[in-house]
Amino acid sequence: MITDFVIKNAPILVVAIPLIGAFLCPLVGRISPMWRKTWVLGIVTVTSLIAILLASMVLTHGAITYVFGASTSDLTVPIDSGGIPVRIIFTVDAMSAFMEVITALVGFSVILYSMVADKERSNLEQYYTLFLLLICSVMGMVTTGDLFNFFVFIEISSMASAGLVAYRVEKGRAIEAAIKYFMVSTIAAIFFLFAIAILYGQYNALNIAMLAERLQFTLLDKIALILIVMALATKCGAVPMHFWTPDAYTLAPSSVTAMLVVTSQASLYGLFRFVFTLYHLHLNYVMIGWFLIIIGVLSMVIGVTMAIPQKDVKRLMAYHAISQTGYMLLGVGVGLAVLGDSTQLTRFGIIAMEGGIFHIINHAMYKGLLFLTAGAIIFRIGSRDMNRMGGLGHSMKYTMIFFIIGALSIAGIPPFNGFASKLLIYESVYLFNPFLAIIAMVVSILTLASFVKVFHSIFMGPPLPEYSNVKEAPLPMLIGMGILALGILLFGLFPQTVIDTLVHPATAALLNQSSYVNAVIGGV
Amino acid sequence: MFWNLPYFTVVILTFIAILIILTKKNLVKILLGINILESAVNLLIISIGYREGGVAPIFTLAPSMTMVLPTPQALVLTSIVIGVATSALLLSFTMVIYRKYGTVDVEKMKELRE
Numbered sequence: 057m058i059t060d061f062v063i064k065n066a067p068i069l070v071v072a073i074p075l076i077g078a079f080l081c082p083l084v085g086r087i088s089p090m091w092r093k094t095w096v097l098g099i100v101t102v103t104s105l106i107a108i109l110l111a112s113m114v115l116t117h118g119a120i121t122y123v124f125g126a127s128t129s130d131l132t133v134p135i136d137s138g139g140i141p142v143r144i145i146f147t148v149d150a151m152s153a154f155m156e157v158i159t160a161l162v163g164f165s166v167i168l169y170s171m172v173a174d175k176e177r178s179n180l181e182q183y184y185t186l187f188l189l190l191i192c193s194v195m196g197m198v199t200t201g202d203l204f205n206f207f208v209f210i211e212i213s214s215m216a217s218a219g220l221v222a223y224r225v226e227k228g229r230a231i232e233a234a235i236k237y238f239m240v241s242t243i244a245a246i247f248f249l250f251a252i253a254i255l256y257g258q259y260n261a262l263n264i265a266m267l268a269e270r271l272q273f274t275l276l277d278k279i280a281l282i283l284i285v286m287a288l289a290t291k292c293g294a295v296p297m298h299f300w301t302p303d304a305y306t307l308a309p310s311s312v313t314a315m316l317v318v319t320s321q322a323s324l325y326g327l328f329r330f331v332f333t334l335y336h337l338h339l340n341y342v343m344i345g346w347f348l349i350i351i352g353v354l355s356m357v358i359g360v361t362m363a364i365p366q367k368d369v370k371r372l373m374a375y376h377a378i379s380q381t382g383y384m385l386l387g388v389g390v391g392l393a394v395l396g397d398s399t400q401l402t403r404f405g406i407i408a409m410e411g412g413i414f415h416i417i418n419h420a421m422y423k424g425l426l427f428l429t430a431g432a433i434i435f436r437i438g439s440r441d442m443n444r445m446g447g448l449g450h451s452m453k454y455t456m457i458f459f460i461i462g463a464l465s466i467a468g469i470p471p472f473n474g475f476a477s478k479l480l481i482y483e484s485v486y487l488f489n490p491f492l493a494i495i496a497m498v499v500s501i502l503t504l505a506s507f508v509k510v511f512h513s514i515f516m517g518p519p520l521p522e523y524s525n526v527k528e529a530p531l532p533m534l535i536g537m538g539i540l541a542l543g544i545l546l547f548g549l550f551p552q553t554v555i556d557t558l559v560h561p562a563t564a565a566l567l568n569q570s571s572y573v574n575a576v577i578g579g580v
Numbered sequence: 581m582f583w584n585l586p587y588f589t590v591v592i593l594t595f596i597a598i599l600i601i602l603t604k605k606n607l608v609k610i611l612l613g614i615n616i617l618e619s620a621v622n623l624l625i626i627s628i629g630y631r632e633g634g635v636a637p638i639f640t641l642a643p644s645m646t647m648v649l650p651t652p653q654a655l656v657l658t659s660i661v662i663g664v665a666t667s668a669l670l671l672s673f674t675m676v677i678y679r680k681y682g683t684v685d686v687e688k689m690k691e692l693r694e
Contacts, residue, residue, distance in 0.1 A: 204655055211662045215669060222673060228680025232689055235607070235673040242614060242666050243601065249621045249659060256652070257628040 064129060066110040067122035067146040070156065070195045073103050078188035085181035093171055096184045100167045103191065104160035111153035111160075115561055119149035119575035121201065132576050139577070141263045147201030147576055150561035154413070155198035155325050157558065158420045161543060162318050163191045169428055169536030170311035173435050177309075183223060190216040190315055197322040201576060203252045203262045206326060207245060210291065213319050214241040221308040221316075233303035240300045244287040251283035264334055265576035268569060273338035281339070284330050285347070291323035294385060295355040298378045302362075305374035306440070310431020313370065314424035317377060321416050324381070328388055328413075328566060336569040337396060345393025352385030353492060356499045364506050368440045369430050372510060373423070376466060379499060380419045386496060387412020387481045390488045395567075404484040406563060411480030413566075414559045418465070418473040418547060425540040426462040429455050432529035432537070433514065442513045449515035451526045456515045458537045463511060465544050467504035473544050476551035586627035593620035607674045607684040611667065618663045625652045625659070 062069060077099030085092035114120055122129050124144045132141050148156070167187065177183060193213035200206050215238070222234035255277070256262055259270045271277060286297075293301035301320075305313045331344060359379025366372035391409030394400040432455050433448065434440055449456045465472035468479075478500060486493035528534075547554050565572065593616055600613030629652030635643065637650035678684050 204658070208658060208662065211666070215665060218669065218673075222676075225676065225680070228677055231673050231676045231680065235670065235677065238666075238670060238673070239610070239614065242670070243617065246614070246617050246621055250624070252655075253621060253625045253628060256625070256655075260649075262651070 062106060062109070063113070065122070066106055066113065067120060067148050067199050068124075070103055070107045070110060071146075071192055071199065073106070074099060074188045074192035074195065077103075078185045078192060081185045081188060082181040085184075089180070092181060092184065096167060096188065097171065099188060100164055100191065103195070104164045107156040107160040107195065110148060111157050114148050114150060114153040115557065119147060119565070119572065121576055122146040122148075140261065141266055141577055144205060145201045145263055145265075145576060146199045147265065147572070148199050149572055149575065150558075150565040151325070151329065151413075151563075152198045154417065154558050154562040155322060156195065158321065158417050159191065159194050159198070159318055162314060162420050162424050162540070163194075165536040165539040166311045166314045166424065166428070168539075169314075169431070169533050170309075172530045172532045173311055173431055174309060177224070183220070186216045186219045186223075187312070187315070190220065190312075190319065194319055194322045198325055201264050203255065203264060203267070205262075207249055207252060210241075210245050210248065210323070210326075213322070214238055214245065214291075217304075217308075217312070217316055217319055220312040221304045223312070224307070224309060226307060230307040233300075233307040237300040237304040240297070241291055244290040247283045248287040251280040251287070254280040254283075263576065264329070265573045268334050268336065269573050269577065271335065271338050273335070277335075277338070281331075281335060281344070285327065285344070288323045288327040288330070289351060292320045292327065292381060293378055294351045294381055295358045295378065296351075298355065298359070301378055302371050302374040305377060305427075306368060306371045310370070310427050310434065313374075313427045313431075317423050317427070318420050320377075320381070321384075321420055324384060324416065331392060332566040333569055333572050339392075339395075341392050341395040345389050345391075345395065348385045348389030348392060349492065352382040352387075352389055353495055354382070355379060355385065356382030356496065360499050360502045360506065364502065364509075367442055369433070369442050369445075369510065369514070370427070370440055372442075372506065373426050373430060376426075376503060376506070377419075377423055379503065380415070380423065380466065382499075383478065383481055383496065384412045384415050384419070386485060386492065387415060387477075390485055390492075391563075391567075394488070400488075401567075404487040406567070407480055408484035408488065409563045409566070410555060410559050411477050411484060413562050414480060414551075414555060415474075415477040417554075417558070418477050418544070421540050421543050421547070422462045422465040422472070422474055425458060425537055425544065426466065428533070428537050428540070429459040429462060432533050435533070436526050436529065437523055442510065445514045446523075447515070447517045447519040448523065448526065450519045451523065452515075452528050454534050455529050455537070458534075458541050459511065459515070461541045461544055463507035465548065467507055468500045469504070471545075471548045473547035473551070476548055476554075583632060586623060586630075590620050590624045590627070593617075593623070605685050605687050607677065607686060608671075610686070611670050611674065614670070615663070615667060618659070618666075622656045622659055622663075625656050628652055 084095040121132050123132050193209045196209035218234045218238035222231045224230050261267050290297040356379050359375050363372050363375035387408045391405045394405040465474035468474045482493050597613045597617035604610055629649035631646045631648050634646040634648040637647040
């Protein structure tokens with residue numbers, strides 16, 4: 057009975073359970089802190105399990121649609137509606153499923169970690185309310201098949217993450233970071249709404265599949281495309297709209313930062329979804345492809361060069377996050393630039409896109425892991441300044457091992473997962489334009505150099521007297537980091553399995569616009 | 581021509597709002613700029629849904645004549661609610677910033693400039 061219910065309603069449950077859980081959290085928290093912990097952990101576990109179940113269903117049976125308020129949940133186009141999907145529809149295809157898996161993995165490990173890392177803070181009920189709301193909004197962004205719905209979830213995610221960034225006031229500095237982030241993302245979201253208004257005004261539809269079918273690529277559509285691309289590129293923190301990223305990532309609590317990385321990637325998902333599914337071949341794909349490539353390369357180079365001189369460990373990692381976002385934009389941008397040319401697309405375009413999309417999940421894991429190790433170090437010694445750290449390898453051995461795994465992975469060293477996706481990007485981008493591949497490799501080397509420096513200044517050297525009583529991070533934090541580290545190793549050792557089961561279907565779903573449209577309004 | 585007036589208003593409002601956001605130094609004024617931008621897009625959506633001489637889209641006992649589109653009105657309601665939440669959060673951030681820094685001038689906030 058209950059399994060039938062879950063299977064039938066999985067697309068909405070991954071959004072509804074964290075939403076309800078978030079707003080019941082303050083009530084449950086009144087009973088006792090123990091109850092609150094159990095509640096939050098229970099909600100996240102259930103959400104993650106359903107998300108993984110949903111993903112496996114999608115990967116075996118193809119795209120799933122879920123219609124709100126219809127007599128049956130797959131009745132996308134009612135008979136008396138004249139072939140128009142009038143209701144709000146959730147569409148989960150392989151690309152959405154891929155993002156759900158990321159959110160489930162990172163969300164679960166981050167909450168587990170945060171149970172210990174954040175236990176000293178005040179007002180934890182509100183903290184977890186916002187945290188669950190953030191998970192809910194990311195799940196919503198990746199499942200929805202409706203433009204306006206996507207806008208609502210963007211706003212929820214901005215609000216929840218701004219609240220979380222501001223959570224530790226830090227003499228007003230965290231508030232400053234939060235207000236910067238929130239202003240930028242609100243303005244971006246308003247321009248996104250402008251684009252929705254333009255598209256709705258022309259085609260009388262908000263459903264992505266419906267719009268994709270009707271799109272004419274008029275001048276107004278071009279304006280809408282520009283607004284959408286700029287809004288979402290701002291939200292995912294690509295250069296030149298990156299200035300909020302280092303501040304917000306630095307001043308948020310570490311567990312939040314790991315989740316913010318996933319939120320940025322949900323925006324990146326939105327960017328790819330709209331460019332590929334909504335516009336597809338209508339698009340001036342060579343120009344938009346090169347646009348993505350250029351902002352990708354700029355993000356890569358500027359991110360890594362800004363990272364090198366940083367003294368604050370989290371700020372440094374935040375700049376690396378910008379730089380890694382560049383790889384995804386580069387990979388998918390190359391795929392987009394050859395979208396209309398089927399020989400080039402099969403020769404290297406698909407591989408480049410697979411590399412870019414594979415990099416999303418790898419990045420979410422190793423960057424999450426790195427932020428969590430930074431959080432564990434800050435939790436134990438109470439400082440973010442790398443000049444004051446040193447010799448921690450003697451007392452925090454497991455944290456050091458996890459840091460090494462994360463650092464080698466981000467630098468693209470085998471056998472970790474960063475290598476697998478970066479190799480795909482290098483070899484395919486080289487066929488497209490050797491110069492771009494060389495930039496990508498140089499950036500990787502600079503990343504390695506930067507992390508060697510960080511590793512040396514945090515962990516190496518004789519034990520410092522002021523840190524003589526520093527202990528290893530507590531067990532739940534280690535378990536949270538361990539899950540991510542295990543994922544990195546497995547993904548690095550068996551990349552082909554991951555590509556075959558997750559990445560390839562996701563890429564195919566992005567490239568095949570008509571299958572998405574058919575899943576929603578097929579058979580009419 | 582006359583029915584295009586709302587669209588001209590939208591364009592003017594948008595430019596005013598962008599100008600305010602880009603040039604003003606006072607946080608409260610920037611927030612007002614964001615609110616004007618929100619109003620502009622709400623006006624745009626409502627005008628898209630308007631039909632000349634249309635009545636409210638309520639089906640029960642309605643006279644059989646042109647109706648304005650119901651969906652944009654629902655969208656604008658949602659967007660207004662979101663706007664209220666956004667303004668509230670931004671204003672409360674501004675309050676805390678004023679308490680901690682003693683200023684709402686963005687030029688004088690130098691804590692995060694490195």
